[in-house]
Amino acid sequence: MDPVPVTIVTGFLGAGKTTLVNRWLADLPRGAVAVIVNEVGEIGIDGALLAARAQELVEIAGGCVCCVTHAELVRALEELATGPAPPARILIETSGAASPAGVLRAIAAGGARGTHALDGVITVVDASRIDRLRAHDLAIEQVGFADVVVLSRADRVDRAQRDHAEAVIAAQNGAALIVAAARGELEDPALSSLAALLDHRRADLVPRAMVTAPRHAVYDSVSLVIDGEVDGERFAAFMEEELAAVAGRLFRTKGILAVDGVPERMIVQGVADLVEVTFGEPWGDAPRTSRVVLVGFGLDRQALARAFAACRAA
Numbered sequence: 001m002d003p004v005p006v007t008i009v010t011g012f013l014g015a016g017k018t019t020l021v022n023r024w025l026a027d028l029p030r031g032a033v034a035v036i037v038n039e040v041g042e043i044g045i046d047g048a049l050l051a052a053r054a055q056e057l058v059e060i061a062g063g064c065v066c067c068v069t070h071a072e073l074v075r076a077l078e079e080l081a082t083g084p085a086p087p088a089r090i091l092i093e094t095s096g097a098a099s100p101a102g103v104l105r106a107i108a109a110g111g112a113r114g115t116h117a118l119d120g121v122i123t124v125v126d127a128s129r130i131d132r133l134r135a136h137d138l139a140i141e142q143v144g145f146a147d148v149v150v151l152s153r154a155d156r157v158d159r160a161q162r163d164h165a166e167a168v169i170a171a172q173n174g175a176a177l178i179v180a181a182a183r184g185e186l187e188d189p190a191l192s193s194l195a196a197l198l199d200h201r202r203a204d205l206v207p208r209a210m211v212t213a214p215r216h217a218v219y220d221s222v223s224l225v226i227d228g229e230v231d232g233e234r235f236a237a238f239m240e241e242e243l244a245a246v247a248g249r250l251f252r253t254k255g256i257l258a259v260d261g262v263p264e265r266m267i268v269q270g271v272a273d274l275v276e277v278t279f280g281e282p283w284g285d286a287p288r289t290s291r292v293v294l295v296g297f298g299l300d301r302q303a304l305a306r307a308f309a310a311c312r313a314a
Contacts, residue, residue: 003081003114003115003116003117004080004081004086004087004088004089004090004115004116004117005088005089005090005116005117005118005119006077006089006090006091006092006107006116006117006118006119007089007090007091007092007119007120007121007122007194007198008092008094008100008103008104008107008118008120008121008122009021009091009092009093009094009122009124010094010098010100010103010121010122010123010124010142010145010146011094011096011123011124011125011142011152012096012125012126012133012136012138012139012142013096013097014096014126015096015124015125015126015152016124016126016152016153016181016184017093017094017096017124018093019152019183019184020122020124020150020152020181020184021035021091021093022184023184023185024091024193024194025091027192027193027194028193028194032087032088032089033087033088033089033090033091034057034058034080034087034089034090034091035057035058035090035091035092035093036057036058036059036060036073036076036077036080036090036091036092036093037057037058037059037060037093038059038060038073038092038093038094038095038098058076058080060072060073060076070102070105070106073092073103073106074106077090077106077107077115077116078115080116081115081116082115089119089194090116091194097138099138099141099142100121100123100141100142100145101141101145101251104118104121104145108276117269117276117278118269118276119198120147120148120198120201121145121146121147121148121252122146122147122148122149122150122197123142123143123145123146123148123149123150123176124149124150124152125139125143125149125150125151125152125165125169126151126152126153127151127152127153127154127156127157127161127162127165127180128153128156128157128161130161130164130165130168130169131168133168134168140172143169143172143173143176144172144173144251144252144295145173145251145252145295146173146176147176147177147198147201147254148176148177148178148179148197148198148201149169149173149176149177149178149179150179150180150181150186151165151166151169151178151179151180151181152181152182153181153182154180154181154182154187155182155183156182162180166178173221173295174221174223175221175223175254175293175295176221177200177201179191179197221293221294221295222293222294222295222296222299222301222304222305223291223292223293224291224292224293224294224304224305224308225289225290225291226289226290226291226308226309226311226312227287227289228258228288228289228290228312228313229258229259229260229288229290229312229313230257230258230259230260230290230311230312230313231259231260231311231312231313231314232259232260232261232262234310234311234312234313235257235259235311238307238308238310238311239268239275241307242303242304242307242308243270243275243294246296246298246299246300249296249297249298249299250270250294250295250296250299251295251296251297252270252293252294252295252296253268253269253270253275253292253293253294253295254268254269254270254292254293254295255267255268255290255291255292255293256268256280256290256291257290257291257292258283258288258289258290260313262279263282263283264279264280264281264282264283265279265280265281265282265283266278266279266280267279267280268292290311292308
């Protein structure tokens with residue numbers, strides 16, 4: 001049985017996470033998705049808004065799933081993924097005060113047993129309050145872990161403000177796909193569903209442009225691309241030698257690679273020093289390219305680029 005995909009929806013306090021999740025659930029068959037909601041307080045509120053549309057709702061209150069209630073999250077994921085009728089997807093809506101790091105480690109714990117696997121991190125950021133982001137290290141950390149950043153309340157800002165918000169996000173995580181939403185609706189109809197959004201992200205792993213992070217940036221985003229195939233043994237050595245040397249400074253490793261002699265896409269997902277390699281759809285007639293994105297701090301972009309280039313298949 002394939003592992004149940006798990007999607008994290010994170011973001012700072014009041015960013016609009018529940019509105020977005022509720023809208024996505026409305027587009028899915030009733031009961032197709034299980035939802036885990038984390039609230040710092042003893043009494044959950046957000047769960048009541050989502051319960052009617054979820055296959056199963058698990059509320060974890062009284063502390064952040066990144067630390068205080070981490071074990072409870074691990075247990076909830078395991079029970080949902082191994083139950084008699086596993087959901088098509090598990091959505092985790094974190095508390096606005098939660099770091100994604102602990103949540104990712106909880107998913108990785110189950111991923112090692114093959115019951116469930118990370119399918120993406122979506123961070124919601126209020127476009128109308130973007131400058132407050134810089135005042136909170138946690139909010140910047142949430143952006144740093146993102147595969148996709150949703151700029152909520154985009155209808156409340158003008159074009160210049162939106163451009164400014166996108167620049168702030170790109171400076172903190174140049175690898176993230178940035179999309180805009182208003183009242184839970186994504187502006188691009190082609191990306192309105194959760195599945196479409198994540199599929200688009202996987203197909204467009206490389207950032208739109210390289211961004212030089214300002215001095216206040218917390219994370220470096222390093223994008224590595226080979227327009228062609230990699231040699232499997234050379235890439236394994238790259239992972240074991242080059243990435244292992246900076247494991248203490250890595251937060252996320254994400255990649256889609258074309259491996260010489262392998263018809264399927266090789267998918268790499270890493271959290272800190274935990275890395276999972278799986279195989280996805282065959283490349284078919286699509287151009288066989290190899291892409292890796294590293295998010296961390298103190299990364300030597302040029303040295304990593306040289307080492308990855310050496311992985312090219314002969």
